[in-house]
Amino acid sequence: MADARNRHHGYGHRLKRMRSYGSKPPIAGYGEEAPAAVNASIDCGWGRLFFGQTFFEPGPLLEGLEEEGPDRRDIAFYIRDPHVLLGHAPQELFLDPSHTYRLDLSTYRPSRRRPRGFFVRRLSSVSDATEVNRIYQSRRMVQVDPDFFWSNRDNRALTYFVAEDETTGAILGTVTGVHHGRVFDDPENGSSLWCLAVDPQTPHPAVGEALVRRLAEHYQARGCAYMDLSVMHDNEAAIGLYDRLGFYRVPFFAVKRRNQINERLFTGGQEADEGLNPYAGIIVEEARRRGIQVDILDAAGGFFRLTYGGRSVRCRESLSELTSAVAMSICDDKSTTRRLVSEAGVKVPEQIVADDEGELASFIEKHGSIVVKPARGEQGRGIAVGIETMDEARIAVAEAKKECERVLVESCFEGSDLRLIVIDFKLVAAAVRRPAEIVGDGRTSVRKLIESVSRRRAAATHGESRIPMDGETERAVRAGGYEMDDILPQGESLTVRRTANLHTGGTIHDVTGIVHPRLVEAAIAAARAIDIPVTGIDLMIKDPREPDYVFIEANERPGLANHEPQPTAERFVDLLFPLSMPASARVARRRMPPLS
Structure with missing residues (x-):
């Protein structure tokens, strides 16, 4: 058996012969036909993929897994008899709780429906690699050195595809493929799919499906017999997609090392x-x-x-x-919060209480556009932005009163919503929050597009983010020139909420590295005025790089899970312990x- 090697600028795939154990049959029982290489593995950037059917004895495979580097996730795949391997190192290895699915490429048929609003292409730049890592991080996956992606862009064993938004050029998702025949002379002529990941904030449907299909068609055109993948046993959404595409279960298993990255998989539920x-x-x-x-x-x-x-x-x-209970009470009362932070030198919008229609009409006339919100409340409930008429104001006030009898009215500062996480009076993260948005496909109504985006946002956030089908959404749609049952033209974007709260379908985008020092100073000053150790300070801004802002509110229980890649949970635990x-x-x- 030949020992094939292929190195590409120090990276790429490599076949590794650790030791030869003669002509004994494979330990995992892979059939009568022996593989054409021994001890085959490939470096995928996030870790090495070991092909279990090429290992004749457990020793070399164990040695390979023991060499796993820090912040890596090596995988031994196609281990049909994992109990034999685990028996040699039960304290170091565990059986991955994933299923293996296979797509028969000889019978696979491409879809006639083409993606709308985005397209799938090869990874082609270092910026693509950076965006892929951003998506990996949002999905809590192991990141890859961008140089690895770039150095392997022409690697015939590894294939990287990305989905790109046709309008904005944003990278929406990614998938990696491994051509087994290029790694070792695979007698079964197989291939496999790895690292399928879609940006949880993408406005387009079926990005994951398009990436899977593109990779399947890529390997089908190269004569591969099948494409395998490994998926967590409880990932019902992904398994449902693979079922629809014609994948079926096959009895192959993966073994991994007990490391920090894999801890959730082997410590038990x-x-x-x-x-x-x-x-x-x-x-x-x-x-x-x-x-x-x-x-x-x-x-x-x-x-x-x-x-x-x-x-x-x-x-x-x-x-x-x-x-403290006092700090929490201050945050709960938006009028009190506003007075305290204003006295600390933080810029605040002009504000009145909505209890006199004459005063309210004058306020609208003076400012042109106003914000209506309940004096108490959270998660964006009852807030209406961009109110310009008394009729709209009356409706907005009535909605706000469902959350709190006392309703506040503020002058509207046109711009973006900035959330700053302040822990122990230090900035930990800053992110621009954007309102919920849909993108037309030329055939689907606004209502159905909203429902579709809302389902995807809910799935990506474990049910935390949904677009309410209420009067505020209908008002935002009408302000954009449409009705709920109109067809939105292909490629056209429509903002369907005026507030950027995550719980009402908003998206969040990290700007910690570019936020203007004046905005940071304002957030810390507000936190000190309230005397609160952990808070989310909301400002309306023109641009995160510019100093202009007005204070909106302080949140005593900010969501720390929304701010990857910033170490919000780490700093919170640092504060406590x-x-x-x-x-x-x-x-x-x-x-x-x-x-x-």
């Missing part, structure tokens, strides 16, 4: 965690990673208790016992100047 939303889950996961004891008090409500070194702190998501940080990290942090 924390049944009490199942009801936690992403905002509580991200903190619980970080705490467990540090060895902090976690007790789930009420999963549905997001309540848990963290215990470390004799200290115990109860939390509800990012709201902990460190936030500073001794849980490694000593070197504590020293480095003391030396770093605050980001303010």
Whole structure:
């Protein structure tokens, strides 16, 4: 058997012969026909993929997995008898709880329907690689050195496709393929799909399906017999897609190392965690990673208790016992918040209470456009933006009163919504929040497009983000020149909410690296005025790079799961348990100047 090798600028795929064990049959029982290479593996950037059918003994495979580098996820695939391999290193390895699905490329038929609003192409630039990593991070996947992508762009064993928005040029999704015949002389002439990931905030449907089909057609054209993939056993949405495309289950298994990245897969299901939303889950996961004891008090409500070194702190998501009842009460009353931060030098919009129609009419005449919101409330409920007439104002006030009897009216500052996460009076993350938007395909009504985007947003956020089908959505649609049952032309974008709250379908985009220092100063000043250790400060801005802003509100329980790649959960746990940080990290942090 030949030992094939292929190196591409120090990266790329490589076949590795660790040791030869003669002509014994493969340990996993792969049939009578022996593979044409021994101990085959390929570096995929996120880790190595070991082809189990090419290993004659467990020793070389175990040695290969033991060489797994930091922040990598090696996978031993096609392990038909995993109990044999696991028996040699039960403390180091585990059986991946995923199913293997196969698409028979000899019978696969491409879809006649072409993607609308986006297209699929090869990865072709370093910026593509950066965007792929952004999507990986949003999906909590292992990132890849952009140089690896770029160095392997012409690799015949690895294939990278991306989906690109036709209008904006944004990268919406990605998929990686491995041609087995290029890695080793595979007698079955197979291929496999890896790292399918779609931006959770994409406005287009069927991006994942288009990427899978493009890769299948790519390998079909190259004469491959099948395309396999591995999918978590409980990923019902993905399994449903693969079923529709004609994939079927095959009895192959994967084995991985017990490392930090894989911890959730081998520690067993924390049944009490199942009801936690992403905002509580991200903190619980970080705490467990540090060895902090976690007790789930009420999963549905997001309540848990963290215990470390004799200290115990109860939390509800990012709201902990460190936030005083006074600070929480201030955040709950938007008028009080506004007065306190204004006295601290933070710019605030002009405001009145909506209890006199004459005063309200004068306020509209003076400012032209206003914001109506309940004096108390959260998650954007009852807020109406861009009100310009008394008729609209009356409707908006009535809606706001469903949340709180006292309703506030503010002058409208045209611009973008900026959320700044301030923990321990230091900026941790800044993100522009954008209102829910749909993109037309020339055949679907506005109503159905909204419903479709809302379903995708809900799936991507575990039900936290949905576009309400209410009067505010209808008003935004009419303001854009359409009715709910109109057909939106192909490629045309329509904003369907005036507020950018995540819970009403908004999207969030990290700008921490470019935010203007004046905006950071305003956020920290507001947090100090309220005297709150963890808060989300909302500003309306012209541009995150510019100093212009007005203060909107402070949130005492900001969602930390919305701010990848910033370490929001890490800084939250640092605040609660500073001794849980490694000593070197504590020293480095003391030396770093605050980001303010």
